Amino acid sequence: MNAALYFELVDAVAKVDGHAGLAAVAGRIAATPMHPLERRVLDRALRARSEALIIQAQLTVSMAFREAAPEAKSFAAHG
Secondary structure (H helix, E strand, C coil), X not given: CCHXXXXXXXXXXXXXXXXXXXXXXXXXXHHCCCCHHHHHXXXXXXXXXXXXXXXXXXXXXXXXXXXXXXXXXXXXXXX
């Protein structure tokens, strides 16, 4: 594989900011002829980016919930 194309795909994976973009880059990778080792590395990068997007979405929801919820009161006995 052309090194410039390989690094373009690596950069494209790193820049993905949503699941639609992830699918588009995955399609580009699937359609590109390359050495099996290169494909394995790019597939691993895609999985890592996908997991990072999932975690980011969970944290965003968690932070939004925390900001919207009233302050929690302690159940500890005062005395």
